[in-house]
Structure formats: structure tokens, C-alpha cells
Amino acid sequence: MIDRTVPTIAAALDGIADGAVVLLGGFGSVGQADALIEGLVEQGASDLTVVANNAGGGNAGLSRLLAAGRVRRLVCTFPRARSGPSVFEELYRAGRIELEIVPQGTLAERLRAAGAGIPAFYTATGAGTVIAEGKETREIGGRTYVLEHALHGDVALVAAWQADRWGNLTYRASGRNFNPVMATAARLTVVQAAYLLPLGDIAPEHVVTPGIFVDRVVEVPAMREGA
Amino acid sequence: MIDRTVPTIAAALDGIADGAVVLLGGFGSVGQADALIEGLVEQGASDLTVVANNAGGGNAGLSRLLAAGRVRRLVCTFPRARSGPSVFEELYRAGRIELEIVPQGTLAERLRAAGAGIPAFYTATGAGTVIAEGKETREIGGRTYVLEHALHGDVALVAAWQADRWGNLTYRASGRNFNPVMATAARLTVVQAAYLLPLGDIAPEHVVTPGIFVDRVVEVPAMREGA
Amino acid sequence: MSAGSNRTAMAARVARDIPEGWYVNLGIGMPTLIADHVPASREVVFHSENGILGLGPAPPAGQADPWLINAGKEAVTLRRGGSFFHHADSFAMIRGGHLDLCVLGAFQVAENGDLANWTTSLNDTAPAIGGAMDLAVGAQRLWVLMEHTTRDGRPRIVRRCSYPLTASGVVRRIYTDLAVIEVTGAGLVVRDLAAGVDFATVQAHTEAALLAPEQAAA
Amino acid sequence: MSAGSNRTAMAARVARDIPEGWYVNLGIGMPTLIADHVPASREVVFHSENGILGLGPAPPAGQADPWLINAGKEAVTLRRGGSFFHHADSFAMIRGGHLDLCVLGAFQVAENGDLANWTTSLNDTAPAIGGAMDLAVGAQRLWVLMEHTTRDGRPRIVRRCSYPLTASGVVRRIYTDLAVIEVTGAGLVVRDLAAGVDFATVQAHTEAALLAPEQAAA
Numbered sequence: 001m002i003d004r005t006v007p008t009i010a011a012a013l014d015g016i017a018d019g020a021v022v023l024l025g026g027f028g029s030v031g032q033a034d035a036l037i038e039g040l041v042e043q044g045a046s047d048l049t050v051v052a053n054n055a056g057g058g059n060a061g062l063s064r065l066l067a068a069g070r071v072r073r074l075v076c077t078f079p080r081a082r083s084g085p086s087v088f089e090e091l092y093r094a095g096r097i098e099l100e101i102v103p104q105g106t107l108a109e110r111l112r113a114a115g116a117g118i119p120a121f122y123t124a125t126g127a128g129t130v131i132a133e134g135k136e137t138r139e140i141g142g143r144t145y146v147l148e149h150a151l152h153g154d155v156a157l158v159a160a161w162q163a164d165r166w167g168n169l170t171y172r173a174s175g176r177n178f179n180p181v182m183a184t185a186a187r188l189t190v191v192q193a194a195y196l197l198p199l200g201d202i203a204p205e206h207v208v209t210p211g212i213f214v215d216r217v218v219e220v221p222a223m224r225e226g227a
Numbered sequence: 228m229i230d231r232t233v234p235t236i237a238a239a240l241d242g243i244a245d246g247a248v249v250l251l252g253g254f255g256s257v258g259q260a261d262a263l264i265e266g267l268v269e270q271g272a273s274d275l276t277v278v279a280n281n282a283g284g285g286n287a288g289l290s291r292l293l294a295a296g297r298v299r300r301l302v303c304t305f306p307r308a309r310s311g312p313s314v315f316e317e318l319y320r321a322g323r324i325e326l327e328i329v330p331q332g333t334l335a336e337r338l339r340a341a342g343a344g345i346p347a348f349y350t351a352t353g354a355g356t357v358i359a360e361g362k363e364t365r366e367i368g369g370r371t372y373v374l375e376h377a378l379h380g381d382v383a384l385v386a387a388w389q390a391d392r393w394g395n396l397t398y399r400a401s402g403r404n405f406n407p408v409m410a411t412a413a414r415l416t417v418v419q420a421a422y423l424l425p426l427g428d429i430a431p432e433h434v435v436t437p438g439i440f441v442d443r444v445v446e447v448p449a450m451r452e453g454a
Numbered sequence: 455m456s457a458g459s460n461r462t463a464m465a466a467r468v469a470r471d472i473p474e475g476w477y478v479n480l481g482i483g484m485p486t487l488i489a490d491h492v493p494a495s496r497e498v499v500f501h502s503e504n505g506i507l508g509l510g511p512a513p514p515a516g517q518a519d520p521w522l523i524n525a526g527k528e529a530v531t532l533r534r535g536g537s538f539f540h541h542a543d544s545f546a547m548i549r550g551g552h553l554d555l556c557v558l559g560a561f562q563v564a565e566n567g568d569l570a571n572w573t574t575s576l577n578d579t580a581p582a583i584g585g586a587m588d589l590a591v592g593a594q595r596l597w598v599l600m601e602h603t604t605r606d607g608r609p610r611i612v613r614r615c616s617y618p619l620t621a622s623g624v625v626r627r628i629y630t631d632l633a634v635i636e637v638t639g640a641g642l643v644v645r646d647l648a649a650g651v652d653f654a655t656v657q658a659h660t661e662a663a664l665l666a667p668e669q670a671a672a
Numbered sequence: 673m674s675a676g677s678n679r680t681a682m683a684a685r686v687a688r689d690i691p692e693g694w695y696v697n698l699g700i701g702m703p704t705l706i707a708d709h710v711p712a713s714r715e716v717v718f719h720s721e722n723g724i725l726g727l728g729p730a731p732p733a734g735q736a737d738p739w740l741i742n743a744g745k746e747a748v749t750l751r752r753g754g755s756f757f758h759h760a761d762s763f764a765m766i767r768g769g770h771l772d773l774c775v776l777g778a779f780q781v782a783e784n785g786d787l788a789n790w791t792t793s794l795n796d797t798a799p800a801i802g803g804a805m806d807l808a809v810g811a812q813r814l815w816v817l818m819e820h821t822t823r824d825g826r827p828r829i830v831r832r833c834s835y836p837l838t839a840s841g842v843v844r845r846i847y848t849d850l851a852v853i854e855v856t857g858a859g860l861v862v863r864d865l866a867a868g869v870d871f872a873t874v875q876a877h878t879e880a881a882l883l884a885p886e887q888a889a890a
Contacts, residue, residue, distance in 0.1 A: 002692065030527075031521070077582070077583055077584050079580050080580045092580060104588060105503075106588070109343075113348075115770075116768045117766075119368065120367060120372075121340075122347050122348070124591040127622075131587065140346040149367075168753065175521045176505050199752050200752035200753055202755075204400075205403075206433055210757065212717070212765055229474065257738070257740075280759075304801055304803070305800040305802040306800055309745060319798060330804075331803035331806060332805075335759040335763045336767075341550075342546060344546070395535060395537055401740050402739045404722045404758065411546065427534035427535055437537040438535070453738045
């Protein structure tokens with residue numbers, strides 16, 4: 001019997017190594033796998049490269065991982081926090097973390113490409129800007145495009161709404177965001193889900209992430225209360 | 228009020244011009260928009276380029292359009308019919324239709340690229356085969372890839388299960404196939420749906436093709452009986 | 455400047471120009487206000503980068519769904535007919551030219567339509583691009599909504615952007631507190647003036663040369 | 673040949689080697705039979721190019737869902753836990769290396785793992801690729817299931833494919849009516865023989881040189 005569920009956060013994170021590239025779903029605080037991210041603080045992996053849309057705000061989730069000094073490098077589209085200087089901004093000003101800024105659509109497409117076996121693609125995004133510096137460009141049909149490469153993760157930490165033992169997932173509202181894309185792009189995809197359902201309770205037409213992309217699922221009922 | 232529904236097949240197909248590139252969803256006979264395709268015979272457009280996974284079997288749908296002499300060129304992955312020589316095969320042997328064979332995944336990705344604003348991408352599919360002849364290849368990470376370009380349609384004919392007046396769509400079982408991808412890749416996307424539902428009856432998490440990709444919807448209740 | 459439109463009037467002015475049936479992405483900040491000025495009877499479908507079509511107004515106090523935010527991380531609602539999708543699909547919509555319109559804020563717009571709206575310096579302590587570069591190159595039309603000048607009175611509509619570009623040659627129309635200005639092949643054409651503002655005043659606050667409609671038509 | 677396995681035994685032999693938990697795509701024709709030989713208690717998730725994970729056995733007569741077919745256009749069922757998705761997502765799974773295994777039929781396999789399985793001539797009256805090229809380059813492992821020789825007795829396992837290639841250097845293992853053969857850096861290694869078949873017989877029907885397991889280990 002296929003059973004991708006694991007009983008604890010610790011089991012879900014077992015084996016994540018120092019130096020890993022960790023993909024974090026979520027947009028703002030919505031749909032980010034905070035229980036897994038905070039578990040990573042306990043788990044102990046360091047020297048991480050984190051790929052995430054935002055750099056974390058407040059003191060929870062990614063901010064805790066950053067404050068613990070575990071992240072060497074952040075790949076991000078929008079590291080500015082609404083609520084004023086964040087843990088990330090303090091580290092960045094102090095020169096204690098590297099930052100790679102990527103346009104949001106390019107980040108999504110590079111992750112999608114990694115999951116889909118596309119090593120590189122052309123996009124108009126960034127042409128004629130600093131984003132294109134050092135990158136190959138090409139005219140196609142009279143327009144200039146930038147060559148961008150697939151972005152693979154060692155681990156993806158995903159927040160889902162429902163899951164089953166095969167790893168089929170659904171998401172709630174805008175909690176979907178980067179999660180399904182990142183789930184396809186990592187060698188090890190770990191999921192925290194608000195609800196673990198019996199196999200078959202997710203209708204086959206409603207599965208958003210098929211279990212083929214998922215390695216471990218842990219139920220986190222606290223997610224039912226908030227995003 | 229946004230209302231993409233139209234009352235008749237004729238209204239759905241209005242304005243499709245001679246020489247158009249027409250994308251046909253469907254895999255085998257499942258999820259192919261036969262009512263629209265046969266309507267195209269009446270509508271009269273000719274000199275068409277048709278993009279479809281299969282070349283049609285029997286005497287319905289695509290076979291009718293082919294038999295009527297309206298198709299100049301077929302872009303296809305698998306034009307061989309299970310049931311013996313098809314209308315397409317007779318035309319092809321007689322030299323009365325052009326054929327471009329495309330690997331199925333490359334076809335899907337070229338259509339997806341067209342819908343997603345990606346003008347070109349690299350894929351391992353076809354490297355070292357006749358498919359790569361005349362195409363640029365490139366080594367990335369020690370593997371050889373072929374450069375493939377986006378494939379745009381003038382029109383997509385899509386078969387959906389449910390639709391609403393905004394053009395949001397769902398599909399049934401394996402009737403999904405190429406339909407959602409082609410819906411994104413054409414300038415004019417025309418849908419035949421088994422059920423036209425009130426706006427809001429498709430849950431926002433269950434929409435497969437958001438209405439942004441859809442121009443016209445016609446209800447074809449006969450679809451409820453078969454694929 | 456005391457003459458000219460306030461933020462509410464500026465947002466309402468843009469809203470007037472958005473027809474029923476358009477798919478529209480509104481940038482973070484002032485552009486977000488535009489949605490409040492499109493009457494509910496006129497169906498416009500608002501898109502958010504984080505995977506939403508059919509954004510509705512802010513929820514009543516205390517009734518926010520914690521799972522439903524817009525690209526500015528504010529609580530929103532979903533209109534009947536709305537849908538959710540993932541980030542790659544969301545940006546496929548953007549990059550694939552499926553949005554009729556995107557309205558962004560800006561630091562500078564150049565007379566050739568260049569847009570600078572993400573950072574004022576490459577030494578920024580926390581530069582943030584978000585989805586602006588994708589929206590700028592992907593939407594069918596890009597309009598900018600911004601104050602005509604900086605807080606200390608320097609023009610934002612310039613001959614060449616001095617700030618790092620978001621995208622080149624993409625802005626089609628500029629809405630400010632003073633005027634509505636079209637970016638055309640012939641140059642910047644003033645299409646509309648705010649109440650109590652004349653052409654000379656707009657030009658005085660603009661580095662790039664402006665054309666009156668009658669000059670553009672000539 | 674009268675010795676060797678029949679089609680049922682060949683399919684069953686492959687099925688024996690597929691462990692629980694694998695995601696597997698079975699090509700049109702003989703490979704499709706493999707699924708019938710995986711016991712229901714051993715959960716293997718079968719994938720079909722047309723957007724299905726979790727293919728189940730053929731439906732009872734008269735109970736077919738007209739909306740549910742496999743890549744060979746045959747009526748199938750869906751197992752509990754199955755899911756549907758569109759073609760671009762389906763081939764993202766294939767191309768992205770997410771399938772543990774694909775089993776395809778073949779016209780020829782070369783000693784270097786080259787696969788020819790889509791046409792015997794570029795002058796084919798209706799050449800048909802389907803998803804074979806994508807599956808061949810994308811799956812984690814590619815196994816071939818085929819008759820050891822053509823109907824008129826010519827070998828299919830050759831030094832160089834004479835037919836147009838599907839993909840180069842991709843085949844990892846070959847299952848035939850005579851043997852199970854591994855494609856290794858050292859050459860083709862016979863791993864298993866059908867009942868009543870000896871090594872010399874297999875070599876006699878094979879153009880490429882074969883190694884016995886003890887030779888390969890040396």
C-alpha cells in the first residue's frame with residue numbers, strides 16, 4: 001500500500017542536508033508551510049538556499065529560519081515587508097545573507113520548467129533591464145527575449161488544504177499560489193496539509209497536485225484556523 | 228454583463244476565415260468538439276491548417292471536415308486510425324493534404340508556450356532523430372536539447388463539460404486532454420459545453436479553464452450522452 | 455500643487471476608462487483604489503498575480519477569509535464567477551497577453567514609454583520587483599497612475615528614466631493628478647486635464663515635451 | 673520459434689519486476705497487457721498520456737464510461753486515488769522525469785540503447801509518433817517489451833538501428849519471448865531466459881553480441 005503520510009514534522013523533514021536548495025510555497029503569509037519551516041529550525045540543516053516569493057515578516061516561519069542563521073542565500077521576488085524592516089532586511093544590510101532578485105513570473109516559469117523537464121526558455125520579462133545583464137538575449141519575431149534556465153530544488157515545503165495517502169493535494173483560495181509549481185520542481189516534496197482524507201475523497205477532477213509529485217505528507221490541523 | 232454564451236453553432240463560428248489555423252482539442256474521439264467541427268463544414272472556411280492529436284476516424288467530426296476538402300495541412304502526433312484507413316490517410320496518399328508530425332509532448336508544450344507568452348523553449352524530445360533536422364540544438368548540462376517554438380492558433384475549438392456565462396470551464400475525465408491547453412493558445416476560443424450553468428455554480432477551486440481564455444460558449448446537450 | 459485631482463479622483467478617472475468585460479490587473483498602492491470606482495453593474499474582472507481572477511471589494515471588518523489576499527497582501531473577496539489557479543498559470547495569463555489592461559504605479563515614465571517603478575537605486579537595501587516586469591511586458595495595455603511630480607516637486611515624466619528600468623517602451627497612457635497623457639509615436643499627448651489645471655501648468659511640471667491634442671492630430 | 677514465452681507470459685514477466693509505489697506508463701499494444709499481471713494488492717500507479725494517473729482495468733462489458741479512455745483509445749477505469757489533468761501537465765510529468773518507468777514496444781533496439789519504435793520508413797504513408805519520443809527521453813527508466821525477432825525471423829536487437837530513431841541511448845532493459853536483457857555500458861547482458869531457452873538460442877536470434885551474466889560481472 002502506498003502511504004506517503006508521516007506522523008510528525010520531524011519525520012517529514014528527515015534527511016534534509018546542509019546546503020540544500022529549499023523551495024517555499026506561499027505568497028505573503030498565505031499558503032506558506034510555517035510548521036515545516038519552523039520544524040527546519042529544529043531539524044538543524046544550515047547553509048541553505050531558500051527560494052520564496054517573499055522574505056518573511058513578523059517572527060514566525062521564514063523569519064525564524066532566517067533569524068537562526070540557517071540561510072546563506074535567498075532567491076526572491078519581493079523581499080520588502082509591508083510592516084517595516086524584517087529579519088531579512090536586517091541580515092541583508094549587515095551583509096550576512098546573499099540575495100538574488102527574480103521577476104515573479106520568471107521565478108514561477110523557471111520552477112515550472114524544472115518540474116516539466118524544460119532546461120531553458122525565452123521570455124520578454126526583463127529584456128532591456130538589469131535582469132538581462134549577463135544573460136543571452138535573442139530576437140524572435142522582431143521582439144527581444146531573455147534566455148532563462150530551469151530552477152530546481154532539493155526540497156519543496158508545500159502547504160496544502162486537503163491531502164490523501166497517495167499525496168494528492170488541493171489548496172484553498174489564494175493559498176494555492178507557488179505551491180503546486182514548487183511541488184513539481186524538487187527532488188523531495190514535503191507537504192503540510194490541513195486535512196488528511198481517505199483515498200478517493202478528493203474527486204479525480206479536483207486534484208490540483210497529483211501524488212506523483214509528493215513524497216511526504218504530514219497533517220497540521222492548526223492550519224484549519226488560519227492561512 | 229459579461230455574457231460569452233451564443234445561441235447557435237453558427238453564431239459560435241462566425242467570422243472564421245479561410246486559411247485559419249484551427250486548434251482541435253480531443254484525444255481520439257473523446258473530448259473533441261464534433262458539433263463545432265461539423266458546423267465548420269457548413270460555415271464554409273477552407274484552406275485550413277488543423278492542429279489535432281489524431282487525424283479523425285469514422286465519418287464524423289474531423290473526418291467530415293477533411294472529406295469536404297477544407298483542410299490544406301494537418302499538424303498531428305498520431306494520424307494512424309485504429310479502425311483502418313481513414314479519410315485522412317486516403318487524402319494523404321493521394322497527395323491532397325500536407326502533414327507535419329510533432330511528438331505529442333512537444334505539441335502540448337508548443338501550444339502551452341503560445342498561451343503563456345514563451346516564444347521558444349528547449350526540450351530533449353526528438354534530439355538525435357529526424358524531428359530535430361533543421362532545428363537548432365544546444366548542449367545544456369551535458370545533454371542535447373532541441374529548440375522548439377510556440378504554436379499559435381487563430382481559432383481553438385474546445386469541448387467542455389460545464390461552462391458559465393464568463394466562460395469558466397470544467398472537463399469530464401479524459402475529455403480534458405488538449406482542450407485547456409489549446410484554449411489558451413488561440414486568438415478566438417470557441418467552446419461547446421454539455422452544460423451551461425449559472426455563474427458561480429462552478430466552485431472557484433474547480434475551474435479548470437478560467438473565462439479569460441474563452442470567447443464564445445454554445446451549449447450542446449447531446450454531449451451529455453457520449454464523449 | 456493645490457490644483458489637480460486627489461487620489462480618489464485620480465482612481466475614479468482611470469476607472470471611467472475601463473469598459474465592461476476587460477480583464478485588469480491593478481498594481482500595488484494607488485492603482486488598487488481604481489476597483490472601488492468601477493460600479494458593480496459594470497462587470498470588469500480583476501486579476502491578481504497570486505492566482506485570482508474576479509477579485510471583489512475588501513471584506514467587511516471582521517469577516518476576512520485569511521486564505522484570500524491580493525498581490526498587495528490585503529484581505530479581499532471573490533466575486534461570483536471568480537477562480538483560483540497557481541502562479542505559473544497566473545503568469546501565463548500575464549505573459550501570454552491575456553490581460554486587457556494593467557495599471558501600475560511608477561517612479562518615472564519616459565517620453566518613449568520606458569517605465570521605472572521598482573527601485574530608485576541598484577544599491578537599494580531591499581530591492582523588490584514582484585510581478586511588475588512581467589505585467590509591464592505582458593498586458594495588452596499598460597497604463598500608469600502616479601502623482602505628476604515627486605514630493606519635492608521634481609517631474610516624474612522625463613526624457614530618459616534615471617532609475618533602473620522595469621521595461622522599455624511599454625507605457626501607453628499616464629494618469630496623474632494633473633492630466634491624462636497618451637504615449638504615442640509622435641510624443642506625449644495631453645488627452646485630458648484635471649479640473650482647474652491648464653496645459654501650461656502640466657508642461658511646467660513635466661520634463662519631457664508635451665503635445666496638445668490638436669498638435670498631435672496635425 | 674516454438675520455445676519461449678507467449679504474450680501473456682511476457683507481460684507477466686515484466687509485471688514481476690515492477691515494485692509497489694512506482695508510477696508507470698505502458699505503451700500501446702503488448703505493454704498495455706502488463707497491468708493485468710500486477711496484483712491489485714500491489715499499488716502501482718499507471719499513467720496515460722491523455723491526462724490520467726491511476727488507470728484501472730478495463731470496465732465490465734456494457735459499463736464503459738465514454739469519457740474515459742487510455743492512450744490506446746481503449747475503455748478503462750480509474751482507481752480510487754486517480755486524477756485527471758491536461759496534456760501539458762501530463763507531458764510535464766513525463767518530460768520532467770517523474771515517471772519511474774515506461775515500457776514501450778519496439779521495432780528495433782540497438783546495443784547502445786537506441787530505440788526505433790515509431791516507423792519503419794520515412795516514406796510511411798501515415799507515420800505516427802504519438803508520445804513515444806517524449807516517454808523515451810523523459811521516464812526514469814525505459815524498458816522495451818517485444819518479440820525477439822520479426823515475423824519472418826530477423827533479429828530486432830541489432831548493432832545499429834536501421835529504422836528511424838525514436839530516441840538514442842535510452843533503453844535500459846529488453847523483455848522478449850526468449851530472454852530479459854539489460855543494456856549496460858559493457859554491452860547487452862542476458863539476465864534471464866524463458867523456460868526451455870538457452871543462451872546460445874538467444875544469441876542465434878540476436879544480431880548484437882550478448883554477454884552472459886558471469887561475463888558481465890568479470
